Amino acid sequence: MNIKKVSVIGAGLAGCEATYQLAKRGVQVDLYDIKPNQFTPAHSNPNFAEIVCSNSLKSTDLTTASGLLKKELELFDSLILKTGYNNSVPAGNALAVDREKFAEEITKKIKNFKNVNFISKEVTSLPEGVVIIATGPLTTDKFSKNLKEIFNTDSLHFYDASSPIIEASSIDMNIAFVKDRYDKGSGDYINCPMTKEEYLNFYNQLISANRVELKDFEKKDIFEGCMPIEIMAKRGPDSIRFGPLKPVGLDNPVTKQKYYAVVQLRKEDNINNLYNMVGFQTNLTFPEQKRVFSLIPGLANANFVKYGVMHRNTYINAPKLIDKTFQLKQNSNVFVAGQLSGVEGYIESTMSGLICGINAYKLINNQPLINLSSNTMTGAIINYITTCDTKRFQPMNANFGIISPLPEKERDDKIKKQKIVDRAIDEIKQLKLNIGD
Numbered sequence: 001m002n003i004k005k006v007s008v009i010g011a012g013l014a015g016c017e018a019t020y021q022l023a024k025r026g027v028q029v030d031l032y033d034i035k036p037n038q039f040t041p042a043h044s045n046p047n048f049a050e051i052v053c054s055n056s057l058k059s060t061d062l063t064t065a066s067g068l069l070k071k072e073l074e075l076f077d078s079l080i081l082k083t084g085y086n087n088s089v090p091a092g093n094a095l096a097v098d099r100e101k102f103a104e105e106i107t108k109k110i111k112n113f114k115n116v117n118f119i120s121k122e123v124t125s126l127p128e129g130v131v132i133i134a135t136g137p138l139t140t141d142k143f144s145k146n147l148k149e150i151f152n153t154d155s156l157h158f159y160d161a162s163s164p165i166i167e168a169s170s171i172d173m174n175i176a177f178v179k180d181r182y183d184k185g186s187g188d189y190i191n192c193p194m195t196k197e198e199y200l201n202f203y204n205q206l207i208s209a210n211r212v213e214l215k216d217f218e219k220k221d222i223f224e225g226c227m228p229i230e231i232m233a234k235r236g237p238d239s240i241r242f243g244p245l246k247p248v249g250l251d252n253p254v255t256k257q258k259y260y261a262v263v264q265l266r267k268e269d270n271i272n273n274l275y276n277m278v279g280f281q282t283n284l285t286f287p288e289q290k291r292v293f294s295l296i297p298g299l300a301n302a303n304f305v306k307y308g309v310m311h312r313n314t315y316i317n318a319p320k321l322i323d324k325t326f327q328l329k330q331n332s333n334v335f336v337a338g339q340l341s342g343v344e345g346y347i348e349s350t351m352s353g354l355i356c357g358i359n360a361y362k363l364i365n366n367q368p369l370i371n372l373s374s375n376t377m378t379g380a381i382i383n384y385i386t387t388c389d390t391k392r393f394q395p396m397n398a399n400f401g402i403i404s405p406l407p408e409k410e411r412d413d414k415i416k417k418q419k420i421v422d423r424a425i426d427e428i429k430q431l432k433l434n435i436g437d
């Protein structure tokens with residue numbers, strides 16, 4: 001291939017990271033954004049890489065999933081991460097940034113590259129050649145409409161209404177039990193049984209818990225598609241007991257006891273590490289989800305690797321459309337990065353932009369593209385979004401439930417996490433050595 005130019009659409013977190021990875025390697029980049037003349041409903045800063053909500057990029061503690069992902073990005077010389085550290089504000093173990101200064105510094109750094117040509121316009125169709133699409137969760141309507149045709153599928157979603165996901169090892173199996181309704185199935189469900197008293201206690205907390213305020217631009221889309229569990233519950237004390245918490249066909253397999261209500265958890269991945277709370281789409285705040293859902297018998301110490309969310313979010317059905325390199329299966333010249341690719345979160349979006357940038361560079365230089373294993377947090381997220389069930393796909397963030405388990409058993413959680421971290425760092429260092437990066 002003779003082209004040494006790449007078009008990046010969207011100068012958000014993913015687009016800026018991709019641009020930086022390309023530009024510093026000498027590639028000519030055409031970077032497009034609707035800014036500063038136009039804005040999505042959540043953006044207002046004319047600078048690039050605008051952080052639209054919380055200014056926290058989460059924990060820097062290496063033994064947290066988010067801390068490990070940051071370390072991996074640091075090893076790859078991430079622009080977003082180093083600019084984050086340059087503009088950090090005190091936030092304990094978390095990396096929080098002064099969003100104005102952060103966006104200003106990134107914009108300056110990107111514009112300083114002589115080989116980056118910034119074009120302010122709304123992209124509505126794909127430019128020629130190698131392209132990275134990074135237009136984010138609020139991709140403009142016109143482009144979204146055309147993306148549906150470009151992807152030749154109905155696999156473009158416009159909002160995310162997903163239930164919480166729980167790490168299997170944190171479910172108390174002395175209380176919960178494995179059973180499919182009427183024993184029809186292959187043991188895909190874990191059931192959390194409730195007595196009447198437990199149910200009513202849970203119910204009363206659920207209907208009075210704090211909810212996230214939806215933005216004006218989100219209200220119509222989201223509730224047309226899906227009803228949150230707490231809203232369904234407000235219809236009356238029996239509403240969810242005759243809905244998602246229906247106990248019929250779920251008697252205890254050993255004691256044969258019948259229950260007043262049952263919360264079902266369904267396998268979320270192929271290695272039985274993660275379980276999804278069936279029918280628990282919710283708009284409760286994250287601390288309230290932790291508090292209220294921990295009242296469910298068996299979930300007192302549950303580790304929620306992802307809380308339920310209901311928000312406006314444009315994203316693709318990743319397992320259907322993209323490879324582990326972030327290239328479209330049907331057109332390897334097109335990469336999809338950021339929240340649009342099916343990852344969730346600031347740092348996760350940055351990670352996908354970084355991998356797309358490096359891989360687009362490798363593509364135009366006829367070099368093998370990089371592909372990290374699930375021993376790393378980067379590789380684990382990519383593996384999850386590209387291999388999970390297409391029918392149940394929902395965006396994913398960094399968490400230890402998706403990373404490959406250690407080959408040996410390790411009881412001490414701290415030592416276990418440290419070993420996982422060391423293994424991930426070694427793999428990335430080795431990869432960088434192998435590719436001479």
Ligand SMILES: Cc1cc2nc3c(=O)[nH]c(=O)nc-3n(C[C@H](O)[C@H](O)[C@H](O)COP(=O)(O)OP(=O)(O)OC[C@H]3O[C@@H](n4cnc5c(N)ncnc54)[C@H](O)[C@@H]3O)c2cc1C
Pocket residue numbers: 009010011012013014015032033034035039040042043049050051052053054055121122123124134135136137138139140143312313337338339340344345346347349
């Ligand atoms: C309201 C809201 C709040 C969020 N809060 C958080 C949070 O607190 N923490 C967290 O971790 N994640 C949060 N997210 C999720 C996600 O991490 C961020 O949206 C993140 O900025 C995504 O990065 P990105 O690069 O994919 O997209 P963005 O950062 O949104 O960048 C996309 C860029 O593309 C441009 N663009 C869009 N359409 C076009 C077009 N047709 N042509 C040219 N340019 C275009 C936009 O102007 C924008 O600059 C939130 C998302 C939303 C929508």
